[in-house]
Amino acid sequence: MGYVGEIMLRVVDSILELIGKTPMLRLNRLAKSEGIQANVLLKLENLNPSGSYKDRFIRMVENAEKEGRLKPGYTIVESSSGNTAIALAMIGAVKGYKVKIFYPKDVWQMEKKKILERFGAEIIPVPLEETEIAKKYGVHGARVEIPGRIKCKELEESQPNVWWARQFSNPDNVAAHREMGYEILEQTNGKVDVFIASIGTGGNFLGVAQVLKDKIPNVKCIAVEPSQWPGWIDPLSKEAKFIPGITGGIIEEIRKSGLVDEIVYVSNDEAKDMAYKLSRMEGVFCGMSTGANVHVAINEAKKLKADQNVVTCAVDRGDRYLTDERFIT
Ligand SMILES: Cc1ncc(COP(=O)(O)O)c(C=O)c1O
Known part of the structure; x- marks a missing residue:
């Protein structure tokens, strides 16, 4: 090729x-x-630059910018314990956005945490007890990320200048x-x-x-x-x-x-x-x-x-x- x-x-x-x-x-x-x-x-x-196909979420970020949902000075938030978090952290670093990642507490993978920190993302652990709610609603296996998604929603509703990437529904x-x-x-x-x-x-x-x-x-x-x-x-x-x-x-x-x-x-x-x-x-x-x-x-x-x-x-x-x-x- x-x-x-x-x-x-x-x-x-x-x-x-x-x-x-x-x-x-x-x-x-x-x-x-x-x-x-x-x-x-x-x-x-x-x-791909940050090491996975989730870097392709650059399209998600740029479409949000085009449609005015994501503007300079905003914070990108997502609930993720893996490649999506890393990709958004890398993209945010280059584009100058703050990135806040909700991560299921106690399921840290040391390497992923360090990569996120290196890209300058803020990592907020979400206690696993809160996954009771995930048990109730979980039809999909990515249940450990549901409590984090609830935090993203709360943040988006309560604070200005926040864009939640929403990888599961975007x-x-x-x-x-x-x-x-x-x-x-x-x-x-x-x-x-x-x-x-x-x-x-x-x-x-x-x-x-x-x-x-x-x-x-x-x-x-x-x-x-x-x-x-x-x-x-x-x-x-x-x-x-x-x-x-x-x-x-x-x-x-x-x-x-x-x-x-x-x-x-x-x-x-x-x-x-x-x-x-x-x-x-x-x-x-x-x-x-x-x-x-x-x-x-x-x-x-x-x-x-x-x-x-x-x-x-x-x-x-x-x-x-x-x-x-x-x-x-
Ligand atoms: C390591 C790894 N494999 C596979 C997948 C599945 O990709 P998709 O979310 O596009 O179904 C993901 C995404 O979360 C991932 O991080």
Whole structure:
């Protein structure tokens, strides 16, 4: 792809210009070791400036600016314990906004906290006891972030100059991932047989699947879910192991979208084993949800012929999970 080289050699005025347009890696060694003929293509979203595809939320921020919902001097707020928080902190740092992140207390991942601090974000821990309310309303697995969302709402209603990004309901989340969908079309010359995405907010799945289904009638779109989502348990207990970033209980809007051809469940060990294989065989240092994506991609590719393409994403970098892999992002 010519444009990738051009991008690498560009001189830019802001790191935000380097968001998106990520290269794609054909996983040759991994595929060969499994006797696979088809192409397993990994979109390297871990190469985004803050290390994940959530940097694409620049669209969310810029649309809010365009529509006057976010203005100079405002504070960006969000409830997030992971990549979204880091991406907003990075974007806020460059654009000069304060960023306030509500984070579920006691589920700190040391690396993520330090990254957020380095970008200058304010981090406000929300006690887990408040998740009673999440138990009551939680249909989606990202329940640990619900108390934080309540805090965001309170702040937005009680204080001026606050913009809540609302990744779970802001349509610009899906719109940001539609841009990735167009990039995938370009990189594959419009030939995608299977697309695979693990589900948190569903933004990646919905955005890319919308674009692909529109252009490629027979494309199969698979949503990945964790098979061992423990439901509601004490996140501090030893049993509380998660694939960070993907949470059990697919949200209803995704089911109803008509875009899901299949839901595939992946265990913690399957995700972790594949993430380790990606580092050791392909040099891709990624998180566990990428491992889950590629685990499914490999299984799908086994069913396909030589010229067929399976596409999925390297969601984020692995350095944020070095000391603790068990917590949700
Ligand atoms: C590590 C990781 N994997 C997967 C996902 C799922 O992405 P999405 O929210 O677009 O469904 C997220 C998002 O929260 C994430 O942080």
